[in-house]
Amino acid sequence: xxxxxxxxxxxxxxxxxxxxxxxxxxxxxxxxxxxxxxxxxxxxxxxxxxxxxxxxxxxxxxxxxxxxxxxxxxxxxxxxxxxxxxxxxxxxxxxxxxxxxxxxxxxxxxxxxxxxxxxxxxxxxxxxxxxxxxxxxxxxxxxxxxxxxxxxxxxxxxxxxxxxxxxxxxxxxxxxxxxxxxxxxxxxxxxxxxxxxxxxxxxxxxxxxxxxxxxxxxxxxxxxxxxxxxxxxxxxxxxxxxxxxxxxxxxxxxxxxxxxxxxxxxxxxxxxxxxxxxxxxxxxxxxxxxxxxxxxxxxxxxxxxxxxxxxxxxxxxxxxxxxxxxxxxxxxxxxxxxxxxxxxxxxxxxxxxxxxxxxxxxxxxxxxxxxxxxxxxxxxxxxxxxxxxxxxxxxxxxxxxxxxxxxxxxxxxxxxxxxxxxxxxxxxxxxxxxxxxxxxxxxxxxxxxxxxxxxxxxxxxxxxxxxxxxxxxxxxxxxxxxxxxxxxxxxxxxxxxxxxxxxxxxxxxxxxxxxxxxxxxxxxxxxxxxxxxxxxxxxxxxxxxxxxxxx
Numbered sequence: 001x002x003x004x005x006x007x008x009x010x011x012x013x014x015x016x017x018x019x020x021x022x023x024x025x026x027x028x029x030x031x032x033x034x035x036x037x038x039x040x041x042x043x044x045x046x047x048x049x050x051x052x053x054x055x056x057x058x059x060x061x062x063x064x065x066x067x068x069x070x071x072x073x074x075x076x077x078x079x080x081x082x083x084x085x086x087x088x089x090x091x092x093x094x095x096x097x098x099x100x101x102x103x104x105x106x107x108x109x110x111x112x113x114x115x116x117x118x119x120x121x122x123x124x125x126x127x128x129x130x131x132x133x134x135x136x137x138x139x140x141x142x143x144x145x146x147x148x149x150x151x152x153x154x155x156x157x158x159x160x161x162x163x164x165x166x167x168x169x170x171x172x173x174x175x176x177x178x179x180x181x182x183x184x185x186x187x188x189x190x191x192x193x194x195x196x197x198x199x200x201x202x203x204x205x206x207x208x209x210x211x212x213x214x215x216x217x218x219x220x221x222x223x224x225x226x227x228x229x230x231x232x233x234x235x236x237x238x239x240x241x242x243x244x245x246x247x248x249x250x251x252x253x254x255x256x257x258x259x260x261x262x263x264x265x266x267x268x269x270x271x272x273x274x275x276x277x278x279x280x281x282x283x284x285x286x287x288x289x290x291x292x293x294x295x296x297x298x299x300x301x302x303x304x305x306x307x308x309x310x311x312x313x314x315x316x317x318x319x320x321x322x323x324x325x326x327x328x329x330x331x332x333x334x335x336x337x338x339x340x341x342x343x344x345x346x347x348x349x350x351x352x353x354x355x356x357x358x359x360x361x362x363x364x365x366x367x368x369x370x371x372x373x374x375x376x377x378x379x380x381x382x383x384x385x386x387x388x389x390x391x392x393x394x395x396x397x398x399x400x401x402x403x404x405x406x407x408x409x410x411x412x413x414x415x416x417x418x419x420x421x422x423x424x425x426x427x428x429x430x431x432x433x434x435x436x437x438x439x440x441x442x443x444x445x446x447x448x449x450x451x452x453x454x455x456x457x458x459x460x461x462x463x464x465x466x467x468x469x470x471x472x473x474x475x476x477x478x479x480x481x482x483x484x485x486x487x488x489x490x491x492x493x494x495x496x497x498x499x500x501x502x503x504x505x506x507x508x509x510x511x512x513x514x515x516x517x518x519x520x521x522x523x524x525x526x527x528x529x530x531x532x533x534x535x536x537x538x539x540x541x542x543x544x545x546x547x548x549x550x551x
Contacts, residue, residue, distance in 0.1 A: 137178040137250065138261045141268035142170040142219045143475070144246050146233075148327065149482055150525040153475040157522070158529055158536050161275040163329040164482040165233040166493065169208070169246045169268075170222075173215035181215040183208055183229045183248045187237045194242070197234050205247075206231050212251060222474060223495045223506045230493070244270045278532040281322060281331040282377035283431065285315070287339035288362055288406060290383065293390055294352045302339050303384035303409050310335060314385075314411025314423070317487065321424020322431065324483045325511055325520045327529050334377060340365055353383065353391045353406070360397060366404040378434045380427065381406035396426040398433035405430040417505040418490050419481045420517030428520070432512055435531040437524055442467035442513030452514050459538075459545030460510075461523055467515065469508055470498040470522040471542065477522035479508055498522075 143153040145168040151157045159165065169183050184205030187194040193203030208229040220227025229248075247267045249257045257263045287305075292298040305313050319333055342349040343365060352358045366379045383391065383406055391408060398405035407430055410422035441451035441463040451464040462468040470477035479496030496508040496519050509515030512524050520528070523543045529536035538544050 136259050136261070137176060137215070138174045138265070139178065139181060139215055139248050139250060139257075140172050140174070140262070140265035141246055141248055142172050144169050144244060144268050144270045146244065146270060146273055147478075147480045147482065149324065150327075150469075150477055150479055150520060150522050152470075152473075152477045155270060155273065156541050157477065157525065158534050159273060159275045160278045160327050160329050160529070160532075160534060161239045162235065163238065163275075163278070163327065164323075165238055166480060166482055167231045167233060167244060167246070168228045168480075169231070169248065170219055170228045171213065171215040171248045172219040173217055175217070177214055177216050178250055179214045180212045180251045181229075181248060182212045182251050183246055185231045186245050186247075187233075188243045188245075189237075189240050194237055195234075197236075206234065215248075222478060223497060223502065225493065225495065239275050241272055241274045243272060246270075276534040278327065278329055278529070278534050281326060281328045281431070281532070283331070283380050284334040284336060284377050285319075285380050285382050286336040286366065288351065288381040288383055289339040289341040289345065290351060290353075290387060292386070294350055294354060294387075296345075296348055296350045301384045301386050303382045304339055305335070305382075307335075314409065317411040317413075317421055318407075318409055318423040318427055320483065320486045321421045322428055323486070324419065324481060325424070325428030326431070326435075326532075327520075327525055327534070328532060332377065340369070340381070353387070353394060353397075356394075359394060360399070362406050363397065363399050363402070363404045366406075367399065367402050370402070370404055376403065378431060379404045380430070383408045385410040385412075385423070395422075396430045398430040400433040400436060403434055405434060413487075413489060414504075414517055417507075417517040418487075419484070419494050419496075419505065419519075425511070425516070425518045428511055429518070432524065432528070435528055437512050437527055440467065440510040440513040440521065440524070442510055442515045445514075457512075457523075459523075461538075461542075461544035462510075462521070463513075466500065467510060467513060468498050468500045468521075469496065469510060469519060472499050477541075477543075479519050 144155075145151055145153055146155050146159065146165060147168065148157075148159055148163045148165050167185060169185070171181055171183065173181075184207065186203060186205050187196075195202045196204050196206040208231050210226055211229045213226050213229060216227060222228070245267060249266060257266055260266070287302050289300070289302050292301045303313070305315055310316065315335075319331070322328065322331060340362075342351055342361065351362050353362075362381050366381055370376045370379050381404075385408055388395075388408055388410055395410070396405060396407040407426045408423060410426070411424075412422045414420045438455050438457035438460075439453035440460045441453050441456040443452040444450065444464065445452055449465075456463070462471055469479060476498055478498055481490070481494045481496070484490040484493045494505050497506045500507065500509075504517075508517060508519030508521075510521035510524065511518045512521070522541070523538050526536040526538040526541060526543060
């Protein structure tokens, strides 16, 4: 099995297998094994395909069914063979400073050690007359935010082992703003300095992905990437308990750190960051046999990708969005090789996804199959994006206690908010239900003063009518798209505010509500950490109760 390296996404470890869905199911009482059909791999640069990007998707909508259906099928489903896995090779960001800048920090065992010499460009040692005292700025580090998608200045949100991680260093200047400010980041584990990458000495500083920047007196705007310096952490730093230390300095030789009024505050240490092992997300994509307009006499509209066409039809754009919306480091995805039809399709039975009385019937069929399988992954019925208008207003459906769902595979993204993918958002929402998450009360499309969502979580802390990703606080929980390099149309990371009044692309609506564009909120991010095996209590984070409450 060949692995394809994804550009800049070093830490996926994705395993992809496809299983053939049987063309016909035997009527025997014992399930028969399926056969291995194909292997699907992510493309290096997933293309945009399908619904034009300029289209504005319908806000995500989902029904949550808690009833237990009674299967009426007489056929016997087949069991799935044990699947294997592989790891995608890792990518290591550039670790050293450029040739024009030679920081003089010597590797040291103590992360609290402060050098007694300047960090500046190589230059002759200036005389005291060169400096005017008050004109030399005092640079200092306000915070080091270590984020995997949702974090606050205190780094209270738990971190996942081997998940893509960015450290943002917020620099302030006093008494005036100062240009050409740079930084380095070092790491220690068990008291020993870490290397920033293969072939680099332990203790060497990691360089930022941006910069140099202008340090602001007010420490800058958190939504502006270039008001901070951000670092993509190398894979070797993403396990165990790690201590980070950032240091900042002016590259201007007329203002070396030694001549600042206070140089000790150019350093900030973040001790004991623990990266926790998390479970793998496992789900199987299964084509649903459908017709245009949900009429059997119309043209078939089955979304039935092959090994080659899954990526070309936007399948990877959608699947990869789960890395953005769920706190996972790896996923195991299976692709069924045959479509699933209604039990009595030959007698004219057809699935009608636009009818709330009938749109759960595909879940009955999928659940019937899944009940035969031990340790089954989540089942995701794939619906063609050509049925987006026919199925309106429904984009997906999940039966949260049974592990089955269906999703319209819409790969379109918003031009103004490129991190939002229609089908990816729906997939994240529906798999959120399969992880036992309830709705966030947010939308009011009919203006009746009541949220549109049913089965809401009574403990959700920032719901209707002022729905937000977290309590509004400029130093509180903000979103950060650590997955930006997975898509060719996201040219850099985006910061998503907890203020619902923020402008696009910095505004996000809670994933488990019906608003758009949707991003995972802090409360449900914490609950998803619980689901994937990482201890997280939203109550201890100031985010409401300990878990889902009644609505």
